Amino acid sequence: MKPPSLAPSPALPLKALQAFEATMRLGGMGRAAERLGVTHGAVSRQIGLLQQALGHPLFEGPRNARRPTAEADRLWTEIAPAFAALEQAIAGRGRVGRRVRVSCLSTLAARWLIPRLPDFAAAAPDVVVELTESYAALDRTLGGADLAIRMSTADAACPEGLEAVPFMDNAIGVVTAPGGAPDVRLVSRSHPSAWTNWTTQTGRPAPAGGPIEFDHQQTMIEAAAAGLGAAVAQRPLVEADLAGGRLWAPHGFVTDSAVFAVFHRHGETGPPARRFLAWLKQQGDRAG
Structure with missing residues (x-):
């Protein structure tokens, strides 16, 4: 007797999900395209395929100011931990993924952080720090960074989706x-x-x-x-x-x-970011 035939499982749209996750995390299709090493049009097409598969839109508004729908927010909340786990798994093997993107106040970067980076390079020679300077207000995208260093106060509300770690008094x-x-x-x-x-x-x-x-x-x-x-x-x-x-x-x-604090997305600090964060707290303790 022949076993009953099973319907093939639908293929998981990994490329489309990757494009969507990067767009949500980085705050735009242009940033996602740059990070993924593809064109803006390629990201847009993948998200279009994902919308077709789901049967409802993920972004709305004018072409030059697209914003996530409520369904996009729900989907991203569900898949982001899985992508973070994959990145952590890869980061621990070889040099793939061993980088941390840090956004910092420009004067603090020039006068305090950069002079200390040789110490971090000696302590973690396998981690590459990509530093950008910014005073921009924060949201869950962190402007494409993994960690963002800003000023804060003890009673300040943390932006949604982020966690703040104070590391140095002002x-x-x-x-x-x-x-x-x-x-x-x-x-x-x-x-x-x-x-x-x-x-x-x-x-x-x-x-x-x-x-x-x-x-x-x-x-x-x-x-x-x-x-x-x-x-x-x-x-x-x-x-x-x-x-x-x-x-x-x-x-x-x-x-x-006020305090100097480093912000990261909730539950998304991979090994390189955790190493940098621990080192940053050590530097802050020494400065105090």
Whole structure:
């Protein structure tokens, strides 16, 4: 007697699911195409095939501003852990997948993180760090990064789908060049409340002269080191200048309610990201 014939199982649309997962995780088909090494049209076609297989749309809105539907959010929530598990499995074998994409505040990257990266390279020579600089607000895509370093506060709500790990307190203080102009106030437009925060924390008045304004903290700190005036700066951004004698902090530093935190997607830290995160926490502890 012949066994009953079984209907063939439908083929799992892995390419389409990969394109969809990358689009959801990275926040757009263009970023997904770049990460997957294909064209935007290829990603769009794969998602179109997936929509046909499911029988309902996954994205809506105008062509240049497509947004996920509720069904897309539900599907991504279900498949994302599986793709994360696959990436972790591959990351532990050979050099495939052994990279971590880090988004960081630009001044912190230049003045604090990059000088320390040789230490991480020595501790984890098999992990490649891809660093981008950004002040952008965060959502679950992290702008295509695995980890994003930003400022936060203890009571701040974490964006949906993300977890925040504080790794360093925010210590602020007045810095100026030895023999500079301590009575002239230097201000960064990217942190306009710095002097107010410092005076609130310490009760000391701000310099009466100025202000001289700069777009970013990086240029404000250089102006202070050049002797143009005094600036309120975060200690991690000026520690090398303090050690080298380019700047001094006449009143020391005080901590405020802010912290440096690293954000990652819930349940999606693979081995390279976990190694970098552990190293980052060690660096933050040393800085404290």
